[in-house]
Amino acid sequence: MIRVRFAPSPTGYLHIGAARTALFNWLYARKTGGRMLLRIEDTDLQRSTEESTRSILEGLEWLGLDYDEEIVFQSDNAPKHRAAALRLIEEGKAYRDFTPKEERSDANVKQGIAERAREHAAEGRDQRSNPYRDLSPEESERRAAAGELFAVRLKVGREGRTNFVDAVYGEQARDYAEIEDLVLLRSDGHPLYNLSVVLDDIEMGITDVIRGQDHLTNTHKQILIYEALGAEPPRFAHLPLILAPNKGKLSKRKHGAVVSLTTYRDRGFVPAAFRNFLALLGWSPDTEQELMTKEELVEKFSLAGIGRANAVFNFSEADPRQWTDAKALWMNAEYIRTMPLAELVPFVKAELRAAKLWREEYEDDDRAWFERAVELIRQRFHTLKDFSEQGRAYFSDDFDFDPAAVKKNLHKEPRLRELLPAMAARMEAVEPFTAETSEAALRAFAEEAGVKAGLLINASRTMLTGQAVGPSMFDVFAVIGRERAVRRLQSGEPWFGFEAETV
């Protein structure tokens, strides 16, 4: 049976790239009838936080990605990892390196690597010319027993190469000469990433490792560890990376909230929409269909559909309307206006509740009205936030007037100040009050008053909703209802300060 895992390190919120890795693992597990496991790689005690773990879990839940077994916390396995490294020394597959630890600050890691590489090349030294590599076991034991500090390094063979077939990138090979004797255990006894991953994957019975392409070359090292351990390596599938608009790394530090999955939840994305968008970043189905439900994604998913080139996540920090990828925004709007109303309502409810606009009657006596209102306004909304912002006037009398709308639809024609209350008086007598009857009343009134219907329609829109744009006005009348419509048409609020302005 196929067993995959998502193994994030809890050093911040869930990055959208990581979320996409989780999604692909999950899709693969569900597609193949396998199991999806979760492992929190919290071995970096300095940077790992519980809050981060919680946020990752929340993010996965929001995306609808579940897992099948208990969560594994990598730090719990550290003693086992240490023991395994020590065992490799006994078996002669690893050795103690007594070289004093070099302190290297985060900032100059790259530089240090380049410098060291240059020195080595100049001296004609090989990656594995460690003086302790061939120290006799007795001597090594003696120095360790004497309390000397040592790191444990894997003894990489002199001749040979590692090979594996990546499900995405194809055949991969690497000469041993290009792989250094990597450190398995730090001199303070702390197991390192490559060792921990391999050991945990073995223990969890992982059959397929699906992860970011940044691990592609590290895979060779890990294969060496599998071999030293006498274990069969799993299959590997590396995913292309997600890049920032400048084709650089999409980082939490540089790009902020756009890379955090929780941002999408907080800014009104429907999870199904974001999941759908994420699935299309680096993967494509063999049909041209792009809108896919969770079930359809599972059905169509295959490793063969994963591309090899990194994908650019397009957004603009300067333009608020493009705070995230335009296609993601479009997809969210598409979901909001086309998903089954019953699935949308809980999200709208949560949004209205958060904005203190929710009323229990919406699920009870006013349920039919509520659904009708949501159906009407969702047609032109892009995020769930719109229900409490642009849509506020449908749920509350306390809404703001857009100054531009007031100016364009009301102040431009001063006569409206008298016409609208007069029209309201007419509306009061309309029975029943529907889109059709309100339209008939408005048009009749316009004709008598000798003005264009459009003038009254646009003015009504602003009086009733505070805005210049919105659904067909007669539908708005019907949804807002006679009582509220009349009251709003008579309101003096948009006219406050009007004289001062025009004189």
Add this chain to the structure above:
RNA sequence: GGCGCUAUGGUGUAGUUGGUUAACACGCCGCCCUCUCAAGGCGGAGACCACGAGUUCGAGCCUCGUUAGCGCUACCA
């Protein structure tokens, strides 16, 4: 520095064993619809398929080279 990966319109992608006017979606522009804005319908601009050679009757697809971007190269993960 070394090694590796990648390269199709602004973005995401499709291009099956080499033979097409290089396809789809988002975005952009225009028209229609119309009470506004969307949606929808119709149409359009935008790609010498990174560049240069080669193989071939024929190359986006194969080969080599170049360039660029990215990744790895840590007693980080």
